[in-house]
Amino acid sequence: xxxxxxxxxxxxxxxxxLTVDFRHGEGFVRALHGIDLDLRRGETLGIVGESGxxxxxxxxxxxxxxxxxxxxxxxxxxxxxxxxxxxxxxxxSVRGGRVAMIFQDPSSSLxxxxxxxKQLLESLRLHRGLTGAAARAEAVRLxxxxxxxxxxxxxxxxxxxxxxxxxxxxxxxxALAGEPDVLIxxxxxxxxxxxxxxxxxxxxxxxxxxxxxxxxxxxxDLGVVAExxxxxxxxxxxxxxxxxxxxxxxxxxQHPYTRGLMAAVPDLTGPRQRLVAIPxxxxxxxxxPPGCFFSPRCEYASPQCTAAPIPMLSIGSSLIHRVAxxxxxxxxxxxxx
Amino acid sequence: MTLLEVDxxxxxxxxxxxxxxxxxxxxxxxxxxxxxxxxGETLGLVGESGxxxxxxxxxxxxxxxxxxxxxxxxxxxxxxxxxxQWREMRRHLQMVYQDPLGALxxxxxxxxxxxxxxxxxxxxxxxxxxxxxxxGLMADVGLRPDLAQRFPHELSGGQRQRVVIxxxxxxxxxxxxxxxPVSALDVSVQAQMLNLLDDLRARTSxxxxxxxxxxxVVRHxxxxxxxxxxxxxxxxxxxxxxxxxxQHPYTKALAAAxPSARRSDKTERTLLSGAPPNPVNKPSGCTFHxxxxxxxxxxxxxxxxxxxxxxxxxxxxxxxxxxxxxVVTP
Amino acid sequence: MxxxxxxxxxxxxxxxAVVSLCFIVLRLAGDPSVAMLGPDVSAAEIAAFRQRWGLDxxxxxxxxxxxxxxxxxxxxxxxRGGEPALSMVLRxxxxxxxxxxxxxxxxxxxxxxxxxxxALYRNTWFDRLIILVSxxxxxxxxxxxxxxxxxxxxxxxxWFPTGGSGTLAHLVLPVATIGLIGAAVIARxxxxxxxxxxxxxxxxxxxxxGLRRGAVVRRHALPNAAxxxxxxxxxxxGSTVTGAVVVETVFSWPGIGRLLVTSVAARDLAVVQVxxxxxxxxxxxxxxxxxxxxxxxxxxxxxxxxxxx
Numbered sequence: 002x003x004x005x006x007x008x009x010x011x012x013x014x015x016x017x018x019l020t021v022d023f024r025h026g027e028g029f030v031r032a033l034h035g036i037d038l039d040l041r042r043g044e045t046l047g048i049v050g051e052s053g054x055x056x057x058x059x060x061x062x063x064x065x066x067x068x069x070x071x072x073x074x075x076x077x078x079x080x081x082x083x084x085x086x087x088x089x090x091x092x093x094s095v096r097g098g099r100v101a102m103i104f105q106d107p108s109s110s111l112x113x114x115x116x117x118x119k120q121l122l123e124s125l126r127l128h129r130g131l132t133g134a135a136a137r138a139e140a141v142r143l144x145x146x147x148x149x150x151x152x153x154x155x156x157x158x159x160x161x162x163x164x165x166x167x168x169x170x171x172x173x174x175x176a177l178a179g180e181p182d183v184l185i186x187x188x189x190x191x192x193x194x195x196x197x198x199x200x201x202x203x204x205x206x207x208x209x210x211x212x213x214x215x216x217x218x219x220x221x222d223l224g225v226v227a228e229x230x231x232x233x234x235x236x237x238x239x240x241x242x243x244x245x246x247x248x249x250x251x252x253x254x255q256h257p258y259t260r261g262l263m264a265a266v267p268d269l270t271g272p273r274q275r276l277v278a279i280p281x282x283x284x285x286x287x288x289x290p291p292g293c294f295f296s297p298r299c300e301y302a303s304p305q306c307t308a309a310p311i312p313m314l315s316i317g318s319s320l321i322h323r324v325a326x327x328x329x330x331x332x333x334x335x336x337x338x
Numbered sequence: 339m340t341l342l343e344v345d346x347x348x349x350x351x352x353x354x355x356x357x358x359x360x361x362x363x364x365x366x367x368x369x370x371x372x373x374x375x376x377x378g379e380t381l382g383l384v385g386e387s388g389x390x391x392x393x394x395x396x397x398x399x400x401x402x403x404x405x406x407x408x409x410x411x412x413x414x415x416x417x418x419x420x421x422x423q424w425r426e427m428r429r430h431l432q433m434v435y436q437d438p439l440g441a442l443x444x445x446x447x448x449x450x451x452x453x454x455x456x457x458x459x460x461x462x463x464x465x466x467x468x469x470x471x472x473x474g475l476m477a478d479v480g481l482r483p484d485l486a487q488r489f490p491h492e493l494s495g496g497q498r499q500r501v502v503i504x505x506x507x508x509x510x511x512x513x514x515x516x517x518x519p520v521s522a523l524d525v526s527v528q529a530q531m532l533n534l535l536d537d538l539r540a541r542t543s544x545x546x547x548x549x550x551x552x553x554x555v556v557r558h559x560x561x562x563x564x565x566x567x568x569x570x571x572x573x574x575x576x577x578x579x580x581x582x583x584x585q586h587p588y589t590k591a592l593a594a595a596x597p598s599a600r601r602s603d604k605t606e607r608t609l610l611s612g613a614p615p616n617p618v619n620k621p622s623g624c625t626f627h628x629x630x631x632x633x634x635x636x637x638x639x640x641x642x643x644x645x646x647x648x649x650x651x652x653x654x655x656x657x658x659x660x661x662x663x664x665v666v667t668p
Numbered sequence: 669m670x671x672x673x674x675x676x677x678x679x680x681x682x683x684x685a686v687v688s689l690c691f692i693v694l695r696l697a698g699d700p701s702v703a704m705l706g707p708d709v710s711a712a713e714i715a716a717f718r719q720r721w722g723l724d725x726x727x728x729x730x731x732x733x734x735x736x737x738x739x740x741x742x743x744x745x746x747x748r749g750g751e752p753a754l755s756m757v758l759r760x761x762x763x764x765x766x767x768x769x770x771x772x773x774x775x776x777x778x779x780x781x782x783x784x785x786x787a788l789y790r791n792t793w794f795d796r797l798i799i800l801v802s803x804x805x806x807x808x809x810x811x812x813x814x815x816x817x818x819x820x821x822x823x824x825x826x827w828f829p830t831g832g833s834g835t836l837a838h839l840v841l842p843v844a845t846i847g848l849i850g851a852a853v854i855a856r857x858x859x860x861x862x863x864x865x866x867x868x869x870x871x872x873x874x875x876x877x878g879l880r881r882g883a884v885v886r887r888h889a890l891p892n893a894a895x896x897x898x899x900x901x902x903x904x905x906g907s908t909v910t911g912a913v914v915v916e917t918v919f920s921w922p923g924i925g926r927l928l929v930t931s932v933a934a935r936d937l938a939v940v941q942v943x944x945x946x947x948x949x950x951x952x953x954x955x956x957x958x959x960x961x962x963x964x965x966x967x968x969x970x971x972x973x974x975x976x977x
Contacts, residue, residue: 051524066875068867069790089881097878104876109869114891114966123887124877159967164613175877194386195551196610199595203609221525224597265529267558269596270582275536276558278529282494 012039013215014063014100014183017076019085021055021062021239023286024070030287033058034239035075037313040183045209045216047230047247049223051262053283054236056219057187064100065092080182098128101176105188107168111160117171118156121178128179143174147204166197173204177212184209185217190225202229223266227251232321235259238283238294241313245322255316255324257299257332293325301328341545342375342513347397347407348569349390353618365618367393369569370407372644375513378543382560382577384553386592388617390569391549395515398547399431400424411513429459432506436518438498442490448501449486452476455508475504478541480534496527500534507538515547520555532559553596557581562649565589568617568625575650585652587630624655632656675959679952686948690941691734695727700935704747721747721937743945744938746931753938757924757946763833764923767842767915768908774843775850775904780897782851783858787866788885798855805852810911814845814918831920842919846911850904854897861896865889894965902958906951 021033033055040046048056061067063077063084077084079099084092096102104110112120121140125131131139137156144152147170160168169189176184186205190198206229209216218229226233227247234244235256243256254260264277281298284290290297292307299306305327314329316322326332351365368390375381383391396402398409400416409416411431417424435441442451453472456463463471473483479500490498499519506514516535520528532555539546550556556563557577564574565588573586581593591610612629615621621628627637636655644651645658652658701717702709718724722733737744744753786798818841822830828840865871866889874888875881909925916925924943931939962969 051526064876066872093878093880095878096876102876104869104873106869110873112870112874112888112892113968115888123879127878161968166613172873175873179878194614195553195592196386196595197613199597199609200611202597222597223525228597262525265526267529267532267554269554269557269593269598273558273578276529276533278533279526280530282496282527283524 010042011081013042013080014038014040014217015076015078016059016063017078019059019062019075019077020073021058021067022072022074025287029072032239032286033062036239036241038234038241038244040215040217042182042215043209043213044232045218045230047226047233048217048219048236049221049226049233049262050236051221051283053238053286055239056236058239059236060102060185060187060217060219064096064102066096066102097124097176097179097181099179099181100183100185101179101181102185102187103169103172103176103189106165106192107172107189108160108165110172111168113160116157116159117163121156121171121175124175124178139178140174143177144171146177146208147171147174148200149174164197165193166201169193169201170204173201173208177208180212181214183215183217185219187219188221189218191220191222198225205229223251223263235262238289239286240294240325242295242325243323244313245316245319249316249319249322253316253322255322255329255332256295256326257301257328258295293327301332303328303331339377340374341377341379341412342398342547343408343410344371344373344398345408345410346370346372347394347409348405349393349397349402350405363618366569366620367617368397369620371566371569371571372407373564373571373574375545375547377512378539378545379562380539380546380548380560382556382563383547383549383566384551384556384563384592385566386551386614388568388614389566390617391551391566392517394566395433395517395547395549399433399515400427401433428455429509430512431515432509432511432513433515433517434499434502434506434519436521438495438502439490441502442498444490447487447489448481448493449476451490452501452504452508455505459509471508475508478507478538479504480530494527495523496530499523499531503534503538507542507544510542511544513545513547515549517549518551519548521550521552528555535559553581553592565592568614568620570625571644571651571653572626573650573652573654574644579650585650585657586626586654587632587656588626591631624653675956679956682952683945683948687941687945688731690944691731692727694935694937694940695723695730698935699723700747700937703933703935743942746939747936748934753942756939757927757942760922760924760927761946763921764909764912764916764925767839767921767923768846768912770839771843771846771850771911772904772908774847775854775908776901778847779851779854780858783855784862784885784890786855786859787862790863795859798859802852802855802859805849806856808849810845810849810914811918813849814841814915817841817845818918831918833921838919838921842915842921845915845918846908849911850908853907854900854904857900858893858897861893862889864896865892868892891965895962895969898958898961898965902954905954906947909947909950 016036016038019033019036020031022029022031036055036059038046048059050056058067062071062073065073065084065087067073073085075085079095082091082095084095111117118140121143122136125136125139140156141152144155149155149167149170155163184205190201193201202225205216218226220226230247232245233247233250234241235250235258236242237258243250243254243259250259251263254263258279261277261279265279267276279298284294284297290307292309293299293302293311296302296306311325311327313323313325314327316324347368348366348370349368351367353363353365355361355363371394373381383394385391393402397404398416400409400418403418411427416427416431442448449472452475453468456468456471472486476483476486481497481500481504485493485497490501493501520531523531536559538544548556548559557580560577562574563577563580564571565586566572567588573580573584573589580589584590584593595610610629615628621638623639624630624637624642627633630637634655640655642653642655642658644653700721701714701723705713705717722730725733745751746753746756782798786795789795818830821827821841828837832838871884871888874884879887912923913925913928915921916923917929920926924946928940928943931943
């Protein structure tokens with residue numbers, strides 16, 4: 002588990018005021034409004050939020066993987082190496098070797114016309130300079146490691162010949178090939194069946210324990226985040242609105258949006274009761290309200306909420322649990338607007 | 339009182355041989371499924387991809403031909419030929435799909451689409467009454483009146499799904515089949531939609547077959563739940579208890595596999611190994627036996643039948659005690 | 669094997685259908701006798717001509733006679749001189765190949781890189797330029813381009829001869845005309861094929877693995893864009909031949925294109941039929957080759973090919 006006290010070691014991935022603007026008609030619209038996040042060696046960070054909150058864009062922007070028309074600002078450092086506006090050569094050396102990323106739909110994330118062995122060997126050659134028999138042996142070992150039986154046979158097959166679960170394992174093997182310090186799983190199990198999802202999540206945990214690398218779990222599924230992570234950041238409309246230890250967030254959520262999200266998920270075994278739905282809908286990025294983005298949907302909103310930008314405030318004595326809400330005192334006293 | 343009776347329905351597909359000189363293969367997408375739904379009741383149908391739950395929904399409504407078995411609605415057989423009787427049954431049997439944008443016509447206003455069933459089945463309804471009815475339906479599903487002349491692409495995902503539901507309710511059907519209606523929606527919008535369905539059911543007491551891969555959602559919305567695996571129902575029971583005390587090993591694994599925000603009651607989880615086999619090559623005996631952590635020799639040879647105990651039914655030799663009346667599979 | 673035989677059978681049926689259609693249309697379009705013999709000829713001579721060529725028979729009888737003859741390898745005789753139509757046409761084929769094959773190569777050599785570059789630098793001035801040039805290229809009728817090139821490079825600059833054949837210099841303008849138009853079409857399709865592939869998830873994976881942009885394009889994007897590009901190349905064979913008809917006429921190049929034009933004007937039926945047969949056979953063959961190439965380029969197609977259609 003992570004220490005509560007401030008760590009001596011610098012973070013392995015550090016985002017400061019990261020912003021992303023997308024081309025929108027004649028101008029630009031801001032999709033990410035200044036993200037500050039740290040990731041420490043060996044920890045698992047969960048990024049949770051609904052669609053459009055920016056949870057994927059954050060890391061794609063940091064790694065320079067956003068396609069044309071996106072302006073990235075601020076800072077993203079991997080072990081001190083600045084990535085924003087870095088050259089293609091710098092970014093390529095970091096991607097795969099330092100930071101590996103796996104994506105949501107494994108079957109279309111693999112090249113359909115290359116055998117998967119070829120794709121795996123490509124990673125090994127790129128990051129560890131392995132070729133020939135040594136590379137093939139290592140590839141088989143990696144496939145074994147991720148739980149693929151008949152590895153040597155599988156190397157000669159194509160992505161469309163295997164299931165989604167197997168393809169995701171292959172993606173993980175490719176990610177491991179570079180021996181990264183950070184592994185980012187972007188909705189990696191969302192497209193998989195429930196039982197397969199459990200297998201893949203268990204695999205990720207196992208690998209993290211073995212390699213000691215940091216793991217980022219991006220998901221809209223609160224259950225996945227609750228099971229897998231040490232620390233959690235909740236995002237809404239391109240901002241981090243709450244962050245803290247996993248237990249702090251799930252046992253004592255503070256931000257009205259976080260609480261709303263947890264109350265909206267139906268239960269599997271507890272009592273069946275009416276779900277508490279957050280009223281309204283997520284605003285479009287070009288129509289965001291001033292101040293707190295959540296205020297139009299919040300039952301505790303007050304004029305304070307729209308007057309000025311909302312700072313992140315610490316909760317109690319925790320050094321880690323922080324919330325972007327200025328109405329916490331009022332809420333805890335049970336006062337609505 | 340039983341509204342829908344589904345008796346041993348199946349749907350087989352013939353596939354061309356795999357290689358050059360193979361035999362034709364048989365895909366048994368749905369293989370002997372039976373259940374019933376009473377008036378006003380919601381039965382949840384849950385399972386992973388390839389289990390045949392969507393196909394079952396279409397078989398129930400008579401959208402695709404059956405390879406075997408019968409479906410009876412209100413005492414009448416549900417046919418699959420598109421004749422006048424089939425069309426007449428649409429008044430009572432409706433379907434809501436997963437993709438609302440695909441289910442709506444891009445060029446019609448949503449008010450027109452909601453009213454279309456009335457145009458088809460109640461042609462004689464006067465215009466004023468029709469308009470009033472459409473307005474009422476929009477209000478029932480929580481759509482603002484000013485959206486009436488909008489087009490589907492101008493609405494959000496949640497709003498579109500409301501339009502589809504309003505259209506399905508237009509003729510006051512007695513049974514609605516929902517096929518993954520909330521899977522594509524965000525958590526907060528999903529909660530709104532589930533609450534809406536609760537309200538609508540309370541008001542119009544329609545019965546429904548709710549198909550989804552999401553156990554939590556199915557459990558929340560259903561009175562009873564049936565769990566499917568490779569074209570067969572392996573367990574069915576009240577939603578209150580089925581996941582709290584599952585009996586079939588597959589149901590247990592499924593429930594245990596769900597990551598939970600409530601880590602306090604997380605039990606030691608046994609992960610299911612491997613992946614569901616290809617429905618073309620169904621294992622002999624109990625289809626689940628290759629992956630079952632508690633498989634016995636009899637499981638590979640003899641197909642278990644559903645053992646009913648009150649409201650709960652399980653198809654498993656462990657529960658039925660390996661009874662000798664089971665059907666022997668060839 | 670069964671799959672291949674079925675395709676071959678379909679190909680033969682297609683060719684037969686094309687030639688039959690050609691046969692019927694030609695005979696419905698007018699009486700060759702006047703065209704062949706000229707206006708100042710007696711009725712008796714016309715009748716004799718018609719009888720000699722079987723034109724006095726009803727249409728369906730002529731058709732059956734034709735099929736019968738074809739099955740025995742007899743493809744007819746030219747009405748101008750009596751030479752067997754097949755050997756007459758085959759004599760001119762090498763000339764057409766001399767311009768169409770280099771033209772096709774030129775189209776590919778210019779069009780494919782241009783299309784790739786346009787896709788990679790999408791929305792820049794370079795991309796817009798390529799799009800503009802390619803639109804101009806495939807909308808301009810080939811005879812207009814041919815005449816413009818002739819005007820500029822033959823008449824004004826005197827770099828190349830205006831027509832005829834014999835030397836390499838005579839080759840340049842015909843090849844350039846067909847080649848440039850072909851390049852325009854290929855560039856457009858290549859660009860859209862690349863754009864479509866570039867947006868796919870596996871391209872993002874390739875970048876996320878740490879591959880440089882160039883390697884991503886070469887090793888991952890291009891092999892996937894190959895299928896749509898190869899498709900269009902299959903069609904190019906047909907359009908190249910059409911281009912040859914025009915270009916050979918403008919530049920007086922003695923290939924089958926020009927032969928076709930003169931034969932149609934003279935109503936030399938058998939020659940027209942044989943040329944039609946050859947060209948449709950070439951098109952069908954190139955499509956077959958493209959289909960086989962698919963299986964080689966895209967493993968997903970191999971799977972469906974073996975199952976059958």
